[in-house]
Amino acid sequence: MDHWQSLQSKLIAVARANPPSDRVPYAFEKRVMALLAARSAAEPLALWVRGLWRAAVSCTVVALLLGAWAFFNPAASTKADDLSQNFESTLLASVDQSDQMQ
Amino acid sequence: MERTEAELIAAVLQGDAASFEPLVQRYSPRVFATARRYARRESEIEDIAQEVWLKAFEKLKSFRGEAPFEHWLMRLTVRTCYDFLRGHQRNRESPFSDLTEPENDWLERFVAQPETASENAEAAKLLVGRILERLSPPARLVITLLEIEDRSVKEIARLTGWSVPLVKVRAFRARAEMRKIMAKMARDKYL
Numbered sequence: 278m279d280h281w282q283s284l285q286s287k288l289i290a291v292a293r294a295n296p297p298s299d300r301v302p303y304a305f306e307k308r309v310m311a312l313l314a315a316r317s318a319a320e321p322l323a324l325w326v327r328g329l330w331r332a333a334v335s336c337t338v339v340a341l342l343l344g345a346w347a348f349f350n351p352a353a354s355t356k357a358d359d360l361s362q363n364f365e366s367t368l369l370a371s372v373d374q375s376d377q378m379q
Numbered sequence: 380m381e382r383t384e385a386e387l388i389a390a391v392l393q394g395d396a397a398s399f400e401p402l403v404q405r406y407s408p409r410v411f412a413t414a415r416r417y418a419r420r421e422s423e424i425e426d427i428a429q430e431v432w433l434k435a436f437e438k439l440k441s442f443r444g445e446a447p448f449e450h451w452l453m454r455l456t457v458r459t460c461y462d463f464l465r466g467h468q469r470n471r472e473s474p475f476s477d478l479t480e481p482e483n484d485w486l487e488r489f490v491a492q493p494e495t496a497s498e499n500a501e502a503a504k505l506l507v508g509r510i511l512e513r514l515s516p517p518a519r520l521v522i523t524l525l526e527i528e529d530r531s532v533k534e535i536a537r538l539t540g541w542s543v544p545l546v547k548v549r550a551f552r553a554r555a556e557m558r559k560i561m562a563k564m565a566r567d568k569y570l
Contacts, residue, residue: 281558283493288510291503292527297415299408302425306403309432313396316433 384448391439403432406449410456416523417460418467419508427463431456457520457538464516478564482506513560518553525550 366373382390382401390398407428414427434455442451478486481502489496497503511519524535525546532550536543 281561284489284561285554285557287489287493287496288503288507289522289526291500292507292511293529295504297412299412301407301411301428302421305407305425305428306400309403309429310397310400312429312433313399313436317396 385444388439388442388444388448391436396436399436402435402448406452407432409449409453413453413456414460416527417464417519419512423463423467427456427459431459434459454538454540457524458540461516461520461539464519468516478509479505482509510557510560510564514553514556517549518556521546521549521553522557525553 382398384402384405387398387402391402410428410431411424414424414431418424418427431452435452438455442448479502481500482505485496485500485502485506511522514522520539521535524530524538525532530538532543532546535541535546539546541549
């Protein structure tokens, strides 16, 4: 056995002969229970906050996508104008008809 | 009458969080003793123990009751300690020139007459701590479990989640790493 080997064995023997203490700090279990209680109290609020953040992010993404679609697709925008005009004439059709009757 | 471990766990799982307290009281000494093998400062040891219990509460649903609760908890403790080691890799490169006088004396006594160097000397304990602190996290974990706690390779594989061949490879590398550190210690001291 070489010198390092014997020093290594000796140091391992030292560590084995001196196991660490298993002392627990005073009222440690109370501290853990208080932490758990604080966590569970914060949980419903955290769920709400998380949900609201997710909703905000998805709304932003949808708004950006629609914005990009409207910006890069002018033909679609024209169609949208037509749609608005069609919608207006349909809505006002009865008024137009009564005007013509008079 | 004192409730059994299984009763306490079942109560916690049914929503009675207060039943967790007796479990914390019963097993904290083992958690603290394990944490003290890997961390030196009391504040760090307490943080590890606290994290172990918070994780244990969160993951209690995954405890199937096939093995004793203590084994499941020890697995959680060892893995938390390993995460701690990986997150706190400081002091690994500092030189050995700052050895205290008792540590130097113990080393010199060992060099002169190995069998007379006491295993209970405070200096020897400090020296072991210094060497272990310089090991990489996997090496420190494997040396502690295999050599100091005298656990089997299979047991270490179960505790760490590593495969049996990986434990063997890491044990081989850890011994080599430890010898390298001791050689560096000798160089810093005598050159």
